[in-house]
Amino acid sequence: MTSTLGPSRPNTQKNQPAGGRRPLYNRSKESLPVFFSRIALPLLLVLLIGIFSAARPETFATVDNLKTVLNLQSVLTIVAVGLLLPLIVGELDLSVAANLGLGLILATGLTSQQGLPAVPAIIISILACTGVGVINGLLVSKVGINSFIVTIGMSTILAGLIGAYTLGNVFYENIPAELTGLGQGNIVGVPIPVIVAAAVSLIMWYLLSQTPAGRFLYAIGGSRDAARLSGIAVPRLTIGAFAGAGALAGIAGVVQAGILGSGSPTVGPPMLLPAYAAVFLGATAFSPGLFNVWGTVVAVITLQVGTTGLALLGAPFWIEPLFTGTALIAAVAATRFLRGRAN
Structure with missing residues (x-):
């Protein structure tokens, strides 16, 4: 029984190499919007880091905070x-x-x-x-x-x-x-x-x-x-x-x-939603519409940077689940859109 909730799995019907995996886009012919979609998530991460570093340079833009962010999300990265x-x-x-x-x-x-x-x-x-x-x-x-x-x-x-x-x-x-x-x-x-x-x-x-x-x-x-x-x-x-x-x-x-x-x-159970948010959000990056490791890793870090930065800015406790849930819905919508573009 295959899932219909995720992004498109590679089409194995035509122009597909052995093993069933092919890029969803022809990189040699991809347009600027398509290229942007591949790097949008890393760009978002850089943007968030820049914003929060400028807003809270004494607390966010520090080596200790970097270690904290990475350490907090190491477990979620493994699960995702x-x-x-x-x-x-x-x-x-x-x-x-x-x-x-x-x-x-x-x-x-x-x-x-x-x-x-x-x-x-x-x-x-x-x-x-x-x-x-x-x-x-x-x-x-x-x-x-x-x-x-x-x-x-x-x-x-x-x-x-x-x-x-x-x-x-x-x-x-x-x-x-x-x-x-x-x-x-x-x-x-x-x-x-x-x-x-x-x-x-x-x-x-x-x-x-x-x-x-x-x-x-x-x-x-x-x-x-x-x-x-x-x-x-x-x-x-x-x-x-x-x-x-x-x-x-x-x-x-x-x-x-x-x-x-x-x-x-x-x-344990509270990590289920963030893990799914990360893998779906990661499927919008690098190989749009395809579940991939590096997109997932970048997504995990992006989600943690967002929640950490908002907390340092004084956002209330309920911002984290709101941020994560919104990211999950947006990620699924984006991957379904990319699926349509690929087909």
């Missing part, structure tokens, strides 16, 4: 980049945020409550989240249940399991230094969460743009039937896409556990 995988194959995963919460709770609970060392607890947490993704993929690709139903149901199940494990309590005692160091440490002045997010983004960019597997994923999103007739293992790659999203949600949960130094059952 992982979310690309099911979206590229034309499916929805509404359980990634709850899966992040599962990874966080297991990483903190297994260490503080069960006394496991940090490394085994981290591995178990990531494997458990990967397993959730595999179950999602099996139900979607093998059983044939709509991905919206599967993943929203899985999100509810995870909320129940987390509640049963924590009984509503926050795990904050006996959190090992190895775990908090992962979230609060730095290497040559760069926060470790930022390094992890950058590494995840680079790996995902390479996978999606430089390997046959990435081309096959885009081909499945373009036309599942055509991909199947071409000999692509559609069910297996669909399962792999959900598993990858689950694994990255688990990594994000572990990093978030390290940043907070505690495990709260309420962490």
Whole structure:
């Protein structure tokens, strides 16, 4: 079952190279408006940085604030980049945020409550989240249940399991230094969460743009039937896409556990809307109408710069969800417009 909520997946019917991925525009013939659409999001980011730096130079335009912005959004970047995988194959995963919460709770609970060392607890947490993704993929690709139903149901199940494990309590005692160091440490002045997010983004960019597997994923999103007739293992790659999203949600949960130094059952679900806003907004940049890694990364930073700058200007607390929701609606509208221009 393919999703109709996202931007256009590549057309596999004609003038399409093997693997199903082609640019939505012929760059050699693109007009100035089309070229502008490719760089509009990065330009918006530069504009926001300039405005807020001029308005609050003593607080916004500082190295410490830059580190704060990047560190705050490192977890969301990992989740959003992982979310690309099911979206590229034309499916929805509404359980990634709850899966992040599962990874966080297991990483903190297994260490503080069960006394496991940090490394085994981290591995178990990531494997458990990967397993959730595999179950999602099996139900979607093998059983044939709509991905919206599967993943929203899985999100509810995870909320129940987390509640049963924590009984509503926050795990904050006996959190090992190895775990908090992962979230609060730095290497040559760069926060470790930022390094992890950058590494995840680079790996995902390479996978999606430089390997046959990435081309096959885009081909499945373009036309599942055509991909199947071409000999692509559609069910297996669909399962792999959900598993990858689950694994990255688990990594994000572990990093978030390290940043907070505690495990709260309420962490996770609030990240779902910002993650979707980032991937859809990112699909308007660089390769308009196509889910892509660098567009997503720039979108995450743009959203955080916007909310941080507005907060420094004294905007009320409700501005952040208003800003994020507006960005999501505008991004979906823009990608649908770009789809029409591409066709």
